[in-house]
Amino acid sequence: MTSSAIEIHELWEKFLKEGDIPSKEALILEYIPLVQKLSNQMAGHFPAHIAKDDLYGYGIFGLLESIDRYNPSLGVPFSFFAGKRIKGAMIDGLRKEDWIPTALRKRAKQIENAFRDVEMASGGAAEDSQVAEALDMSEDELQSWLSKMQFLHLLSLDEPLPGDEELYVKDNLKDPKSPDPIDKIQDDEIKSLLADAIENLPEKERLIVSLFYYEDLSNKEIAQVMELSESRISQLHSKAVFRLRNKLNRYYSG
Numbered sequence: 001m002t003s004s005a006i007e008i009h010e011l012w013e014k015f016l017k018e019g020d021i022p023s024k025e026a027l028i029l030e031y032i033p034l035v036q037k038l039s040n041q042m043a044g045h046f047p048a049h050i051a052k053d054d055l056y057g058y059g060i061f062g063l064l065e066s067i068d069r070y071n072p073s074l075g076v077p078f079s080f081f082a083g084k085r086i087k088g089a090m091i092d093g094l095r096k097e098d099w100i101p102t103a104l105r106k107r108a109k110q111i112e113n114a115f116r117d118v119e120m121a122s123g124g125a126a127e128d129s130q131v132a133e134a135l136d137m138s139e140d141e142l143q144s145w146l147s148k149m150q151f152l153h154l155l156s157l158d159e160p161l162p163g164d165e166e167l168y169v170k171d172n173l174k175d176p177k178s179p180d181p182i183d184k185i186q187d188d189e190i191k192s193l194l195a196d197a198i199e200n201l202p203e204k205e206r207l208i209v210s211l212f213y214y215e216d217l218s219n220k221e222i223a224q225v226m227e228l229s230e231s232r233i234s235q236l237h238s239k240a241v242f243r244l245r246n247k248l249n250r251y252y253s254g
Helices: 005-018 021-045 052-069 078-097 102-122 128-134 139-148 189-199 203-213 219-226 230-253
Strands: 164-168
Touching: 005 021, 021 052, 021 078, 052 078, 102 128, 102 139, 102 230, 128 139, 139 230, 189 203, 189 230, 203 219, 203 230, 219 230
Parallel strands: none
Antiparallel strands: none
């Protein structure tokens, strides 16, 4: 179903002012393609055993919640507002399935802590050799684990920040193609912290964050752009997330 902008506006008016159920149902049909688009994108990033139909099903719940919570007066396009919540519903659905092996979770925490300890001691970005030494493993072994962990942290930048369900890490990475609706929200300390953290990521990691979360490029496409292997992209992505999470954890524990 494709409606004109005027028709969609009228549907929103009727639903928001009168709670008109047929209007809500029409809006659901109107935005189902957005759920389909996001489930297709997400499926391309996950291992084969994560079914696209499952992602789509979780995403529908996110769409329903978005329609109920949307406030057009804020000036944020519905597709932007709903997109984060649809992805969030997919994340929540996967978490409930607990599809990540316990051993991988445990190793990820160890590596994250190693990055934190090295960076706190050195005051700069941790080098792979330093982290490997702290973990008493070879650099090759570290790289192997980092490659496996991308799916564990795949959507970490789409998670809400601790203590603020409406502010996301990704919102602090500027999209050069369009105005950032988050600029409508008053700046606060946590937003500045995250903006600084992303800006200070090593160059390749910062570029991967941008291409992955804003351009929606796959690992294969990013690898082509950066002339690196897909495995290397996974490693750099994992390290970027570790650094950002540690920055947040230090802020909240301090």
